[in-house]
Amino acid sequence: MKIDKSLILSFVAPLMICFSTSGLLFKQDNKKIFYVPIGLMGIFIIFEKDIGRKLNRRLLLKKIRSYKNCK
Numbered sequence: 001m002k003i004d005k006s007l008i009l010s011f012v013a014p015l016m017i018c019f020s021t022s023g024l025l026f027k028q029d030n031k032k033i034f035y036v037p038i039g040l041m042g043i044f045i046i047f048e049k050d051i052g053r054k055l056n057r058r059l060l061l062k063k064i065r066s067y068k069n070c071k
Helices: 005-010 012-026 029-070
Strands: none
Touching: 005 012, 012 029
């Protein structure tokens, strides 16, 4: 069975956020700062994918409308 890379990568960002929150909650005070960048990167990956999807949908809709106007 072949596993799709995009399926695996879709779980990375939520796992990064969960790892970061668990680190912030359960670690000692001097080690908590190391978990903040992991959480921020997870949030950034999710927002970047969302913005990319919106832009791709908008471009696809423009192409469909342009083909509709040509006929």
